[in-house]
Amino acid sequence: MASKVVTVPNILTVVRMALIPVFVGALYYQRFGWALVVFVAAGITDGLDGLFARRFNQFSQLGQILDPIADKLLLVTSFITLSMPSIMAASALVQPHPRHLPVPFWVTAAVISRDVFIVVGAATINIVTGFRGFRPSWLGKANTVIQILAIVLILVAASFPPLRGYLPTVYTTVFACAVISGAHYVFWVSKLLNEDRKPREAAR
Numbered sequence: 001m002a003s004k005v006v007t008v009p010n011i012l013t014v015v016r017m018a019l020i021p022v023f024v025g026a027l028y029y030q031r032f033g034w035a036l037v038v039f040v041a042a043g044i045t046d047g048l049d050g051l052f053a054r055r056f057n058q059f060s061q062l063g064q065i066l067d068p069i070a071d072k073l074l075l076v077t078s079f080i081t082l083s084m085p086s087i088m089a090a091s092a093l094v095q096p097h098p099r100h101l102p103v104p105f106w107v108t109a110a111v112i113s114r115d116v117f118i119v120v121g122a123a124t125i126n127i128v129t130g131f132r133g134f135r136p137s138w139l140g141k142a143n144t145v146i147q148i149l150a151i152v153l154i155l156v157a158a159s160f161p162p163l164r165g166y167l168p169t170v171y172t173t174v175f176a177c178a179v180i181s182g183a184h185y186v187f188w189v190s191k192l193l194n195e196d197r198k199p200r201e202a203a204r
Helices: 008-028 032-055 061-082 085-094 105-129 138-159 161-203
Strands: none
Touching: 008 032, 008 061, 032 061, 032 138, 061 105, 061 138, 105 161, 138 161
16 A cells, blocks of 8 residues: 555655645745746756656555646746735835736636536536546647746746746737636546446446
8 A cells, every 4th residue: 555655756746745845935935036946946847757657667646646736736826926016015115016917816816716617527527427528628638838928937037127028929829728618628637528428328
């Protein structure tokens, strides 16, 4: 049992979760460069845990649960923190109205609402039908990648104010992907349910 829990991928996932408060602390003290380093380090652990899981066949049920939770915690925490006006307090001393920062509330609301919608929907379906075969769609994976890149670009822009002109495009892209991928997930889950139902009907 211990060998299925204490694995390299699971340890990396826990490290990624432990980096979240470090990341938030860097943002709180307006150390955007350090925040970017921590965020990239967290992203590297995300890539490595999947690599080690495949390379050494260290897949575990715990890892399958913790990995997406760690990803969502990091992303949601990032958007919430970057939406707080107090994070830009240091910049406001030099520039009363920091350009395109903090992250607009409507962007963060779309990111959080999408995840809540999916979690609540999956829980409801599981309770009603007992179905557990939920898998991320390709559009959902693309949405996660876009959000990760968005955080990186936002942190770069926070560190280098002259580059902030691209931020409105970043915000619009994140919002659109969150809405589209959330809507697409309804059709994706319907497909998964149909695929799960067919073998059961054929076995009758």
